[in-house]
Amino acid sequence: MTIHKGRGFACINYPIGMNLGGDPSQALVHSNPDGKFTVALSAIDLGQGMKSVTRQIAAETLGVPVEDVYVDTADSDTGPHDMGSFASRGTHRVGNAVIRAAEEARGVMLEAAAEELEVDAGDLVTDGRGNIHVRGAPSRSITTMAASQAAQFKQGRTIAGRGIFLIPLSEVDPETGEMTPVSCFAHAGLVVDLTVDDETGEVEVLQINSAYEVGRALNPRLVEQQLIGGAWMGLSHALWETTEPYYPNRDHGPVDFVNYLMPGPGEVTPHNIAVLERPAEDAPFGGKGPGEMCANPVLPAVANALYNAVGVRFDELPITPEKILRGLRANGGARPQAVRQG
């Protein structure tokens, strides 16, 4: 038995939003009389943090503290149309719709404040802590609560806003594939270090070093959640998971988690992440969706590391111990490749 060490690299980009557009999202924002806001959506929170990131986007745009905003989703009687949570579209499409809705509501709030302060609304700014004041003159101020109360009970204004974001559907040329896919791309580069036991075919992933470019990390902890969990899923896809272990043969398909395998809490791989932020011009505060792309580079990086370790190309996923042992046998045993630094 020999344990072989290997190191592999892969890098990727990933399109944000439904590839060809035509996937609108809407948002509604309104204020209670005390200046507390509700954002109504039909977007879905699958765990990716839809409610949380749109809440921060709305608060930022309105110019109020995040505690003053709650996101309500998804009730088709109150939430406006939205295509759904898939294709890394949530943050980008819904986030943009929320910005537009919040801008409209903010505009009314500032008009109400302007009327109370007897100034021009264009001269007003928010401090993000619940106050509206004249630019350069913080003492001439009114709270967002007072402005909202005035709008509601004195001026008869609705502090509310509607937003939609739509990238129109792109044509696709049947002859050449010419098209206008998506609007921005996230990026990643990733190094996997692992060992292979040439007797059992077992792989231990020692560490991952990665760089993920996400536009802007709208909430760094939510981004971290996606990158750590997504890379875990990438490892699982690379080495463990399938519903058809002998594809295209349909037999031996797992029907429970005893046979559908994924790495567990005892197999956590140390993952050193660098987040790069190059904002996309059409994205909400530049943020691209990190949720899908984070898994993709792991699969090929693992395959490339395995080649480095034992000199066998594993071109079929998942790379199970069975496939590794078969590959080693066909290869006449392990033939480790040049050691890569690190």
Place this chain on the structure above:
Amino acid sequence: MIEFRKDLFADERDDTLNEVGKPTRRQDILGHVTGRSPYFDDHLFDGLLHMRAVRSPHHHARIRRIDTAEAERMPGVVRVLTGKDVPQNLNTLLSLLDFGIDDEPLLSTDKVAYRGEPVACVIAATELQARDAVAKVRVDYEELPAVFDVEEALKPGAPTVNPVYPKNAFVYHGRYDHQKLRFGDVDAALAQADHVVEGRYQMSPIEQAPMETCGAIAAPEQNDRYVCYTSTQALFFSLGTAAKMLKMGSNRLHFIGGTVGGGFGGKVDSLHEPMAILGASLTGRPCKFAWDREEEMQVGAPRGAERWYLTDGVMNDGRIVARKFTGYFDSGAYTRLSSYAIIKGVGHLPGPYTIPNVHADVYCVFTNRTPATAMRGFGITGVDFAIEAHMDKVAEVVGMNPIDLRILNAYRDGDMKAHRRLAKNTALIECCQVAAQKAGWSIAPSSQAAASMKDGGGARAALPAHTVTDQKGLVEGFDSGSYAKKAGASAPPSPSSAQPNRPTPTPTPGQAAPAPAQARPAPQTAASSPDQPRNKPNRFSSLSGFRRR
């Protein structure tokens, strides 16, 4: 360990925001840790009925007869649904975007094309009673030959999996049995390359495996409406699909969701909502239709398998001058979303690299297995595996550090991409540099000096002087504009409506590739009645048939 490299691209960012960029706690976290987050199944109804599907044990079979009599007499059984109970028993998910033809019944009536395909649905007082009654539904099947391999399925004489697409391939734009990408002259470039590197890559189906299985609870609401609590990832997709299949105004449906126990793409297919609402409408009682874990794994649509063939032409210095793809997406028995994933995948080719000659033929193939659908990285994960595993082989052939090879070929701001749009806002090079640095893997000085904002554009922004096109896989014999007038969409629901009238396929003489013919789908939107065929092109027409010239 996570670090934020604020030093990179700093001049493109304003980092003085109040709330954006802060590590604010999740809005939903208190509900999660107290067990109060309301998932679809966390709504209690008195008298809730449970629905269980009767599923095909065969991969491919004709249905001779479905006998529900004994099941209906079982304890607790309220009703047994079959296809004739579904007002419009044929749908394709993307018909809401006018992409593709209705090809999948909610409950199959004349044929099953994958093991686990539902043919009836028992509604009973308890789940156990529903399960017991499922075993008493007698279905006479006549087994048919099945096909499981994508390339076998495309061969002449292969069994037809999906009668809407007789040659087992989705038809793109009403013209071809695959989606093409043509950029430059790949064959000429391959002939001139110093090395040609070939590879074949295969990804098997993968289960999304959300911890919460897919499901929905529907109940009659006041005012002749139905409330539906659902685990859907796409509220209005599911609402629109239910409205279409049940022929109900969308405003009679009140969908509530948004708190979902993981999705990863597996909760888009909108199968549970129409079934649960149908049950509620026919029994007048709340009905729950949800998968157990076994169904989630083997009947619930997985990330479909993909097979990719890659051929690269590379020069001794590592420049890739040509890249050719042949791709097969295994869609399973029905279209669901695979057709669309291919468009997404083709727009992604040849990966994040600037390659002057690119060619791809990508097929959406029907086989006798569980239909595939979306999953995290949809349309991209499989081909990225192929591309990046292939890059490693190319690096070996030319004797380069694989990271240097990537940076040398990386796309940069201003470069022309194969889908004929300029790249912008790129950051691949920086990701390569930072990952290498973190891992302590040294790269060449030229790679260190490279940048996404440098050395792009110019000659790299040019379209190819000449692009070779072809008509391989041409489909003839149908008028892409005539579908809306055909009987298919307005015919009464019956087994025969599963096969809308369409012109006979006329393969192009001399073409080995399959050439199924098809009609355009009837435009269906949540707002329009499925009974009212439209006589003019839908504005979302470009994907399926029309092209604006």
Place this chain on the structure above:
Amino acid sequence: MGKTPVTLTLNKAERAGFTDPGENLLNFLRRGLGDLSPKYGCGQGTCGACTVLIDGEPQLSCLVLAETVSGKTVNTTGGLADGAQLHALQTAFMDGFAAQCGYCTPGMLMAAKALLDRNPRPSRDEIAEAISGNLCRCTGYAPIIDAILAATGQQVQG
């Protein structure tokens, strides 16, 4: 088939209900007693989402017959907080971003509580072992292990 009466102590309260023959505890707690915090993930005893404590021991409620808990003490995440005062594990999961979709969280918290009740200062490996029957599809487990460590007041290593 008759129903069977079941009396138990659920989250410090005396509760009673009737169970159908063969009904599992998960269903009885959720639909019979209205405690929706344990989740159905597989019904096969392989995912841990339905984990509850029976007389202090972590059990998979989908594999326990409801009638067998008569006279016993059952604790669920629905009763983990002391009134409005959250348990240290709950606070640590919140601060540590140890949940995404949240569906595995109630079971995960029960498995963790059972561990801390018998071992207040577990190691990372002991934590991993204690939650090894609880699947999570979102987080990659590292944040969960870190949160459980943090709940014990131990330093979370980078």
